[in-house]
Structure formats: structure tokens, C-alpha cells
Amino acid sequence: MVGAGVVEAYGVMLSASLGDSYAITETLVRAAPMIFTGLAVAIAFRAKFWNIGAEGQLLAGAVASCFVGAIPMPGYLAMLLMALAGAAAGALVALVPATLRVKFKVDDVVSSLLLNSVIYYALMALIEGPWKDTFSGYPISPPIEDSANFPVLIEGTRLHLGVVVALIAAPLCWFLISRTTLGFRIRVTGENPEAARYGGINVQRVLLSTALLSGALAGLAGVGEVGGVHFQVMSDISPGYGYSGIVVAMLARLNPLGVVPAAIFLAAVMTGAEAMSRATGVPAFLSDVIQGTALLAMLVALLFTAYRIRRVGASA
Amino acid sequence: MTIAGKTVAQFTPREVQALGLGRIPEDRMTTGLVTNLPLADSMVLPRIGTEAFSRNGLLNPAAIRAFAEAQIKAYDIRCPGPMVRAGALSGGNLQKALLARELAFDPKVLIVSQPTRGLDIGAARFIHEKFLAMRARGCGIIVIGEDLEELLMLSDRIAVMYEGRIAGTLDSADATVARLGLMMTGAGRTEEAA
Amino acid sequence: MSAVFEQIFQVGFLAAIIRIATPLAFATLGEMFSERAGVLNLGIEGIMLLSAMAGFTAASLSGSLWLGVLVAVLVGAAMGALHALFTVALGLSQHVCGIGVTLFCSGLAYFLYRLIFGQQSVPPSIDGFKPVAIPLLSDIPVLGPAVFNQFTLVYLAIIAVPLAAFVLYRTPWGLSVRMVGENPRAADSAGVSVIATRFQAVILGGALMGLAGAFLTMAQFNAFTFGVVSGRGWVAIALVVFGRWDPWRSAGAALLFAFVDALQLRMQASGLGHIPYEAFLMLPFIFTIVAMAFMSRNAVAPSALLKPFRREER
Numbered sequence: 145m146v147g148a149g150v151v152e153a154y155g156v157m158l159s160a161s162l163g164d165s166y167a168i169t170e171t172l173v174r175a176a177p178m179i180f181t182g183l184a185v186a187i188a189f190r191a192k193f194w195n196i197g198a199e200g201q202l203l204a205g206a207v208a209s210c211f212v213g214a215i216p217m218p219g220y221l222a223m224l225l226m227a228l229a230g231a232a233a234g235a236l237v238a239l240v241p242a243t244l245r246v247k248f249k250v251d252d253v254v255s256s257l258l259l260n261s262v263i264y265y266a267l268m269a270l271i272e273g274p275w276k277d278t279f280s281g282y283p284i285s286p287p288i289e290d291s292a293n294f295p296v297l298i299e300g301t302r303l304h305l306g307v308v309v310a311l312i313a314a315p316l317c318w319f320l321i322s323r324t325t326l327g328f329r330i331r332v333t334g335e336n337p338e339a340a341r342y343g344g345i346n347v348q349r350v351l352l353s354t355a356l357l358s359g360a361l362a363g364l365a366g367v368g369e370v371g372g373v374h375f376q377v378m379s380d381i382s383p384g385y386g387y388s389g390i391v392v393a394m395l396a397r398l399n400p401l402g403v404v405p406a407a408i409f410l411a412a413v414m415t416g417a418e419a420m421s422r423a424t425g426v427p428a429f430l431s432d433v434i435q436g437t438a439l440l441a442m443l444v445a446l447l448f449t450a451y452r453i454r455r456v457g458a459s460a
Numbered sequence: 461m462t463i464a465g466k467t468v469a470q471f472t473p474r475e476v477q478a479l480g481l482g483r484i485p486e487d488r489m490t491t492g493l494v495t496n497l498p499l500a501d502s503m504v505l506p507r508i509g510t511e512a513f514s515r516n517g518l519l520n521p522a523a524i525r526a527f528a529e530a531q532i533k534a535y536d537i538r539c540p541g542p543m544v545r546a547g548a549l550s551g552g553n554l555q556k557a558l559l560a561r562e563l564a565f566d567p568k569v570l571i572v573s574q575p576t577r578g579l580d581i582g583a584a585r586f587i588h589e590k591f592l593a594m595r596a597r598g599c600g601i602i603v604i605g606e607d608l609e610e611l612l613m614l615s616d617r618i619a620v621m622y623e624g625r626i627a628g629t630l631d632s633a634d635a636t637v638a639r640l641g642l643m644m645t646g647a648g649r650t651e652e653a654a
Numbered sequence: 655m656s657a658v659f660e661q662i663f664q665v666g667f668l669a670a671i672i673r674i675a676t677p678l679a680f681a682t683l684g685e686m687f688s689e690r691a692g693v694l695n696l697g698i699e700g701i702m703l704l705s706a707m708a709g710f711t712a713a714s715l716s717g718s719l720w721l722g723v724l725v726a727v728l729v730g731a732a733m734g735a736l737h738a739l740f741t742v743a744l745g746l747s748q749h750v751c752g753i754g755v756t757l758f759c760s761g762l763a764y765f766l767y768r769l770i771f772g773q774q775s776v777p778p779s780i781d782g783f784k785p786v787a788i789p790l791l792s793d794i795p796v797l798g799p800a801v802f803n804q805f806t807l808v809y810l811a812i813i814a815v816p817l818a819a820f821v822l823y824r825t826p827w828g829l830s831v832r833m834v835g836e837n838p839r840a841a842d843s844a845g846v847s848v849i850a851t852r853f854q855a856v857i858l859g860g861a862l863m864g865l866a867g868a869f870l871t872m873a874q875f876n877a878f879t880f881g882v883v884s885g886r887g888w889v890a891i892a893l894v895v896f897g898r899w900d901p902w903r904s905a906g907a908a909l910l911f912a913f914v915d916a917l918q919l920r921m922q923a924s925g926l927g928h929i930p931y932e933a934f935l936m937l938p939f940i941f942t943i944v945a946m947a948f949m950s951r952n953a954v955a956p957s958a959l960l961k962p963f964r965r966e967e968r
Contacts, residue, residue, distance in 0.1 A: 194749055196696075244943070250950040253696065253749060254892045261885040261939045268932035323521070325514045332505060336494040342485060343505035344474035390753050427768030429761055436700075436758025443746045443754065 153424050160419030161412035169301040173373065174411035175404075176310040177202065177382070180365035181389025182396060182403040183317045188238075188358035189398050190321060192334040193245075193351050195238060197256030198362040199386025200263035204237045205230035205363025207267055210370045210377045213288030222292035223305075227367050234363020235356040237263060242355030246348045260386070268379055277376070285377040294372040304372030313361070317400035320357075330354055362386065383414075384432075391439045397446065410435060477506055482567030486574050486604075488554045495547030499539060500528035502546045503561045531560035536586070552583030559590060570594065573604040588614060608637050622646045667916060668800035673874065675905075675912035676811045677702075677866040681890035682897065682904045683818045684862030688734070690822065690899055691855030692835040692958040696752020697737045698863050699887030700759030705730040705867030707763040710878040711770055714780045719872055723807070726868035727861045733759055734860020735853070742852040745962030756887075767878060782876035783807060805873045807865070814862075818901040831855050835956035838963040848963045863887070885939065892942045895953050910945075914938045 161171050181198040188195035195201075209230035213222055240259055244250035271283045279286070294304040321327040333340045333350045341347050369381055388410055395409070396402030410431075417431035471479070485491035493502040504513050504524050513524050528542035535556040539549050549557065555575070562570060575591075576584035591601055591614055605611055611618055612632055619629040620643040627643050681702060688695040695701075705726040713722025733755060740751040771778055783805040791802040801812075822828040830851045833841035838848045866886070871878050893911060897904030918934040 196753065240943075244947055244950075248947040248950050249953075250943075250946045251895065253694075254888065254895065255943055255946060257888040258885070258892060258939050258943050261888070262936045262943070265932040265936040265939070269930040269936070272930035272932055323519050325508055325517050325519060328501070328508050328514075328519060331497060332494050332501065335496045336490070338491050339494050339502070339505070342473060342483075342491045344472070344477050344509075345505075346472070346474070387753070387757060390750070391757065394750055427765050429765035429768055432761025433758065433765050434761075436754055436756075436761050439754040439757060440740065440751065443740065443750060444744065447744055447746055 153420050153426060156423045157413075157416030157420040161414075161416035166301055167415070169298060169303040171408060171411045171415050172307050173302050173304070174415055175407040176307040176368050176372070177365040177385040178388050178392050178407035178410055179310040179314060179403055180361050180368065181385050182392030182407050183313060183389075183400055184234075184238075184358040184361035184365070185389045185393035186396060186398045186400055186403055187317060187321065187330065187361065188354055189393060190334045191330040191351060191354040192337075193242060193354045193358065194251075194253045195241065195256055195355065195358050195362075196253055196390065197238060197241060197259050197386070198358075198365075198389045199382060199384065200256070200260040201234035201237045201359045201362035202366040202369075202382050202386050203263050203267050204233040205366030206370045206377050206381055207270065207285075207366070208233035208363070209367040210285050210288055213292040213370060213375075214286055216289055216291075219289075219291035222289060223294060223371060226288075226292060226371055227309075227364060230363045230367030230370075231360035232363070234361070234366065235359040238355040238359025238362070239352065242352050246351055267377065271377060271379065275377075283379060287376040288370065292371065293375055294368075302373065304368075306368030306372040309364070310368065311404065313364070314400050314404045317361070317403075321400060326350075326353060362389070365389075388435060391435050394439055395442050410438075473506075480566075480568035482562035482565075482570040484555075484558050484562055484570070484572040484575065488551070488558060489547070492558050493546045493554060496545060498543045499532075499546045499549065499557060500524050500542035503528045503531060503542075503557055506561065507565065527564070531557070531564060535560045535590075552579040555579060555587065556583065559587060563590065563594060566597075567599060569600045569602070571602045571604070574607075575603060575605065576607070576610060577605075584610075608640055611640075612637070620644055665796055665799050667920065668796065669804070670916040670919065671909065671912045672801055672804060672808060673912075674915050675908045676805075676808045677869040677874070678886060678890055678893065678908040678911060679811045679815065679905050680862045680866035680869065681887060682893045682908050683814060683901060684730075684859035684866070685890050685894045686859075686897070686899055686901065686904050687818070687822070687831065687862070688856045688859035689894055689959055690835045690956055691831045691852045692838065692956055692961060692963075693738065693741055693852055693856050694748045694752060694891075694960055695734070695737055695755075695856060695859060695863075696749060696891070697733060697755025697759065697860075698752075698890055699883060699885070700756030700763070701730050701733040701737075701860055701863045702867040702870070702887050703883045704733060704759040704763040705864035706871040706882050707767050707867075707878050709864070709868040710780065710871035711767070713872055714778060719780075719783055722872055723865070723868045726872075727864040730864020730867065731857045731861040734857040734863070737860070738853045738856040741962065742849055742856065745964060748960050748962075764880060777877050777879055779877040780872065782871075783873040805869075807869050807873055810865070811869075815901055815905040822901060827851075827854070832956075834963070835958050838958050838961075842963075842965065852963070863890075866890075889938070889942055892946055895955075896942075896945055896949050898949075898953060899956060911938060911942065914941045 160167055162168055181202060184198045184201065185195060209226035212226045212229045215222070237259065241250070241252045241255040244255050245252045268283070271285050275285050277284050277286045294306050297303045297305065297308065321330065329340070329345050329350045332343070333345060333347050337347050365385055366382070370377060374381055392403055392406045392410060395406035413434050414431045417434070418428045420426055420430070421428035489495060494505070504527060507513060513520055513527070525542050531537070532539065532542060537549070537553045537556045537560070539553060546554070575587055579587070595601055603611060603614055612635060615632045617629055617631055618635050618640065620627045620640060622644060623646065627646065630639065681698060685695055685698055708729040709722040709726030712725035713719050716722070737751060737755045740746045741748045785803050786806055788802040792798045794802070822831065830841065830846045833844070833846055834848045834851045842848050867883070870882050875882060889911060893907040894904055897907040915938045918937045922931045922934045
């Protein structure tokens with residue numbers, strides 16, 4: 145892959161991710177779970193609750209919503225209950241590292257990472273065991289009811305209702321962080337827990353609330369994948385959307401409004417890399433490399449803007 | 461210690477506040493303020509949950525801003541505005557901001573630690589004047605500090621701590637730097653006994 | 655009861671514990687050196703994966719396993735240097751940089767692996783390390799065949815533990831590492847270069863994580879799969895806390911985890927076939943989380959952990 149090949153490859157990448165309206169809808173479908181996990185991480189990191197467990201919370205949300213979605217009931221009721229169940233499952237999972245930190249001083253990074261493995265194996269045990277789809281015999285869960293499938297918004301695409309919910313969730317989270325007392329407490333606790341405590345904020349309660357909120361958002365990412373994309377649970381339902389959420393949140397500088405473009409950017413990289421892989425044979429894992437690089441590059445960029453501000457501040 | 465008949469030792473910071481206790485911590489930058497957030501946020505921090513600044517869990521940004529602006533004016537806090545990063549202010553202005561935040565709600569008792577350490581003379585005098593004005597309005601002020609000149613000038617009574625206990629209490633009319641100094645070495649108790 | 659006892663003290667079971675503990679011991683010691691110098695390295699999971707892949711590739715292409723080990727160690731050290739560049743030289747958030755390094759390394763490992771080996775139905779494998787019996791010692795009943803008829807890398811791990819303790823507690827460099835992790839300001843005024851020492855510790859840590867990766871693909875599995883590390887790096891971070899940042903205790907923690915892991919493997923194999931094996935795979939992770947809950951209250955991390963050092967800040 146040299147010279148013209150590179151240009152051609154990037155051309156394929158771009159046209160497959162943003163080239164026509166279908167490509168754009170595919171990118172949006174990809175972006176939706178990362179908007180949710182990005183919001184989950186952004187809110188958690190604002191409070192300096194180091195939730196690296198969005199992946200596990202997403203999986204828990206997927207499992208819970210799939211359970212509910214398989215129960216016959218009117219479509220919109222099913223969708224609502226799926227969302228509630230998924231959010232609740234994600235929130236409960238996130239509560240574990242937060243509680244361990246508050247009660248036992250367990251490092252939240254380590255516990256939330258380890259919990260990802262626990263949830264993943266639990267999901268695998270479910271779909272290999274009691275929950276295995278008897279019809280297909282594959283290690284996948286039985287599908288949800290057809291009536292519970294999220295409606296497709298544009299005929300001929302996979303653009304589903306969940307994508308719109310994700311796009312609405314971002315400004316809601318922004319409002320929560322910047323215009324509510326909980327958001328105020330989250331920001332102050334994250335910036336300076338000592339001043340927060342001194343100022344009468346119950347820091348432990350803020351951390352637990354943040355965890356519930358963050359986990360619920362990550363859980364919703366799983367709900368969208370079950371209700372709008374896969375209609376069942378399988379082992380690779382998330383290609384690491386939980387970890388991508390960390391990249392998204394950092395690219396957005398922890399601002400919920402910035403999460404949307406950041407998630408769309410990463411989604412475009414992913415869909416583009418897959419198309420490029422099909423066209424040129426370059427492994428699609430290129431998108432994972434780009435993600436890691438983007439995160440590290442963003443951190444360095446942040447550092448240099450911080451330096452500039454400091455220098456401007458000093459000379460003023 | 462009691463405020464209006466209630467013992468405060470076992471209360472959380474929030475409950476103590478509700479009783480009318482204002483506090484200005486020794487370490488402004490780490491305990492008092494949130495340096496990376498706007499100054500206005502630090503100024504309303506202890507009262508963010510009250511009707512003055514929020515309702516039903518929603519913030520009232522206009523009220524927060526107006527409060528901060530009013531205090532900036534009243535206390536002559538030198539800064540570009542209420543939305544500036546608190547950490548960008550000088551020590552004297554930060555101290556004024558903390559004072560403004562505690563005095564704005566008429567505390568019954570105010571506890572201040574090292575109120576003018578590291579400040580220039582102008583800011584220190586300003587803060588002393590505020591204390592005297594508060595005292596005139598019936599607020600009890602406890603100043604914790606090491607600057608004996610300052611304590612002599614401000615206080616009605618001075619208690620000297622030695623090894624974690626109050627070694628003795630003097631009316632400031634009787635107190636001199638030399639006497640306080642002696643008590644601070646632990647000699648106070650024997651003198652009192654004599 | 656005695657049947658269970660017999661089961662546990664079978665030679666095969668003891669040997670399995672040693673084998674499982676080996677990569678964990680390397681990784682845990684690596685993370686411990688890094689953290690003792692004040693740098694949390696969440697890149698460990700990705701560094702292990704990339705080293706495992708690089709070592710496997712080098713061994714597979716050259717035919718030399720030891721060259722593979724060398725490559726894995728060098729890659730680990732290089733990625734340690736990358737993490738140090740971001741967190742020590744630039745003073746960026748250790749949490750986020752570590753995650754960035756893990757994402758970058760895992761992506762690169764998968765990408766290069768596919769680029770070099772393509773997509774094959776049966777993953778390519780190599781002829782990995784063979785156990786080497788140590789004369790006399792391997793004749794000791796039970797203990798001999800379990801401990802002294804192992805891969806050379808296992809012996810290396812057994813030597814690495816006292817060596818790490820010696821380096822950390824008995825050498826000037828070890829003292830510097832502990833100083834920059836506890837009180838960098840004091841170390842600085844004592845003439846120790848905080849930046850250089852931290853760089854060295856994180857790079858050494860990365861090299862040890864590289865050894866851990868090498869063991870996985872060249873002794874334990876003899877192939878590279880995407881799940882070859884599967885959380886062992888994260889476990890190592892927990893084991894450092896569990897081992898209270900001490901080489902001996904960390905090695906003990908690795909053995910304890912390996913015991914639980916070997917036990918769950920036994921449970922998988924023995925007559926509980928109707929329970930999906932993944933249900934057993936969770937157990938070591940749950941065990942680790944619970945153990946952390948018991949241990950963390952009294953755990954005292956190096957004081958300067960997570961804190962970047964800048965000289966001008968007073």
C-alpha cells in the first residue's frame with residue numbers, strides 16, 4: 145500500500161462513512177452507542193468517578209433489555225420497559241465500583257475494569273447455557289419480539305429510533321451538568337472534593353448518584369443495540385463501545401455537547417475502516433489504532449492549550 | 461461548642477451552616493475555593509441548594525451571577541467578572557470573596573482561621589473593618605491565628621491554646637504581647653494559679 | 655474431604671498454579687515497579703497484548719523463541735517509554751493515558767497480526783518452549799515435578815521475585831524509585847532526577863509486562879488469539895494493591911489468584927459439564943474484586959502515585 149494506494153484507500157474510507165445518505169445513516173447507527181457510552185464516561189469523569197466499566201454496563205443493559213423485549217406486549221410499552229430495564233441494569237453495575245470506593249476505598253478504575261470481565265463472562269455463560277437460542281443452536285439469545293424492534297426512521301436504512309434518543313440525550317446531559325444542582329455538585333466534587341465537602345456537599349452521595357447516572361447511560365447504549373440493531377444478544381454485541389466511550393468523552397473534553405461530533409467522528413472512522421478493509425484488504429483494526437492515537441493526540445493537544453492559557457494568564 | 465443552644469460538634473458541614481455558622485478556612489485554595497471553576501460557583505457553593513440559587517434541583521444562573529456581581533462590587537474584589545476562573549485571583553481578592561460568601565447570609569457565629577495571612581495591608585484593613593462591622597451587628601467572631609498584633613487589635617477576649625488545651629483566657633484590655641507570649645509557652649497555667 | 659485434598663495436591667494441579675502464576679508474576683512486578691515510582695500504568699493490558707503478538711510473530715518468522723522473547727521485552731519497554739513520555743515528561747492524566755496506551759497497543763496488535771498473518775481459519779501456532787527438568791530438584795516428590803520441571807521462563811519468574819526485592823530495597827536505584835514515588839520533592843532536593851528515575855521504572859515495568867506477554871504466546875498457548883491476555887493485565891493491577899506494592903507479597907498474590915484460577919479450571923473439567931465454562935471463568939475476577947474490598951481499606955499506596963512532578967510547582 146504505497147502512494148496512490150493510500151489516497152485510494154482513504155477515498156474508500158471517506159465515501160463509505162460519509163459519502164452518501166445511506167453511508168451517513170450507517171455512521172449514525174454506529175455513533176449512537178458511542179454517544180451513550182461517551183456521555184456515561186463524560187459525566188463520570190466530571191465527578192472524577194473513574195468509570196472504566198461502561199463496556200460491562202452496556203452489556204448488562206443489553207441483556208436486561210433483551211429479557212424484557214422477549215416478553216410479548218404492545219410494542220411501545222415493550223420499548224419503554226426495555227429502556228428502563230437496560231438503564232437500571234447498567235446503573236446497578238456502575239453502583240458496584242462506586243460503592244466499593246465509597247465504603248471500602250477500593251480503586252474504582254481497577255474494580256470497574258475487573259467488573260467488565262465478570263459481566264462479559266456472565267453474558268457468555270447465559271447465552272451458552274440457560275439462555276441459548278434453542279432454535280438456531282448458536283450461542284446467541286432468543287430474539288426479542290418483532291413488535292419490540294425499534295422503528296426504522298428512513299425506509300431502506302438501519303436508522304432507528306434509538307439513534308434519535310441518543311442525539312436528544314446529549315443536550316439533556318449538558319443541561320443536567322450545567323443547569324442543575326446535581327450537575328453543580330458533580331462539577332465541584334470532581335474539581336475539588338475537599339472544598340465540596342467543606343461547602344456542605346455530601347461527596348459520597350454525589351459519587352453514588354453520578355455512578356447511577358453514568359451506568360444508566362451506558363446501559364442505554366446496550367438497549368439501542370438490542371432494540372435497533374441486533375434484536376438479540378450475542379458475544380460480540382459490543383466491539384468495545386464502552387472503551388470507545390472513553391475516547392469519545394476525552395475528545396469532547398468531557399462536554400456532553402461535544403460527545404455527539406466526537407462519537408460521529410469515531411463511527412465514521414470505524415465504518416470507513418471496514419469498507420477500506422473490504423476494498424483493499426487492510427485490516428479493519430486500523431480503526432482501533434486510530435482510536436488509541438486520537439485519544440493520546442487529544443491529551444497532548446489539551447496540554448498545549450492549557451500551557452497557552454497559563455502563559456496568557458501569567459502575562460495578563 | 462453550642463450555637464443557640466445546640467451542640468455543633470457532631471454535625472455535618474451542611475447542618476452546621478444551617479445553624480448559622482460561617483467559616484473561613486485557613487487554606488483558601490484547597491478547602492475554600494474550586495480554583496478551576498468560575499468564581500461565582502465558589503461564591504455560592506455552600507448555599508447552592510437554597511431557594512436563593514436554585515429551585516426544584518434547577519440552578520438559577522441569573523441569580524448566581526447577580527449575587528456574585530453584587531459581592532464583587534460590595535467587597536471591591538478585583539477581577540474581570542464573576543465567570544473568571546477562581547484560581548486566577550490574587551490571595552487578597554480570594555479572601556475577600558470567601559468573606560463575602562460567608563457574610564452575605566448573616567451568620568450568627570463566624571470562625572476564621574488566619575484571616576489576613578499573606579495579604580497586603582489594604583486588603584487586611586478591609587477585612588478587619590468588616591469583622592468590626594459584623595461584631596457591631598451582634599455576630600460572634602472567633603479568629604484563630606498567630607499574628608498577636610492582629611488578635612490584640614480585633615479581639616474582646618483572647619484564649620491561648622497550649623498542647624491542644626486552652627491554657628488561659630484574657631480580656632484584651634489585660635492582654636499584652638508579652639503576656640500572651642508567656643502563656644503560649646505553657647507558663648500561663650502556673651501564672652493563673654499563682 | 656480427603657478426595658478434594660488429593661485433587662488439590664496433585665502434581666498437575668500444582669504445576670498448573672505455577673504456570674498460571676508466571677505471567678501474572680511478571681506483570682505484577684512490572685506494574686509494581688511503575689507504581690512504586692509514582693506512575694500507575696493502565697497500559698498494562700495493551701502492552702501485554704502487543705508484546706505477546708510481537709514476540710509470537712518474531713518467533714514464528716525467525717524460528718527462534720528466545721529472539722521472540724527479546725522482541726517482546728523490547729516492545730514492552732518501548733510502550734513503557736511511551737506511557738512515561740505522556741505521564742512523566744508531559745505530566746498528563748495517568749488514568750486516561752493508560753487507557754489510551756491500552757487502546758493503541760491492542761489496536762496495533764490486532765492490526766499488525768492481521769496484516770502479517772491474514773485471516774486464517776486455524777490460527778497459526780508455533781512450537782513453544784518445552785519444560786526443562788532441573789536435575790536433582792525435579793526428583794523431589796510432588797514439589798519436584800510441579801515446580802522444577804517447568805519452562806525456563808517459569809524459573810526466570812521464580813528468580814525475578816527475590817531479584818526485584820533486592821533491587822527495590824537494597825540498591826541505590828531502588829531507593830531512588832521508592833523516593834520518587836513517596837516524596838519526589840525530597841528526592842529532587844537530594845539530587846535524584848525524578849523524571850529520569852520514573853522513566854527508568856516505567857520502562858523496566860513495561861519490559862516485565864513484555865515478558866508476561868511472551869510467556870502467554872510462547873509457552874502457555876503457543877499461538878496468538880485476540881483473547882490471549884483477556885483481563886490478566888487488569889488483574890495484575892489489582893494484585894499490586896493486594897500485594898501492598900511489595901515484590902514478595904505481589905508474587906504471593908499472583909500465586910493466590912493462580913490457585914483460584916486453577917481451581918476454576920478443575921471445576922470446569924470435573925463433571926460440572928452442564929454449567930457453561932464461562933460461569934467458572936468469572937470466579938477469579940469476582941474473587942479479586944472481593945479481595946480488593948477486604949484489602950483496600952488498609953492499603954497504603956505510594957504517596958506520589960498519580961501525581962505528576964513539575965519542579966517549578968512549590
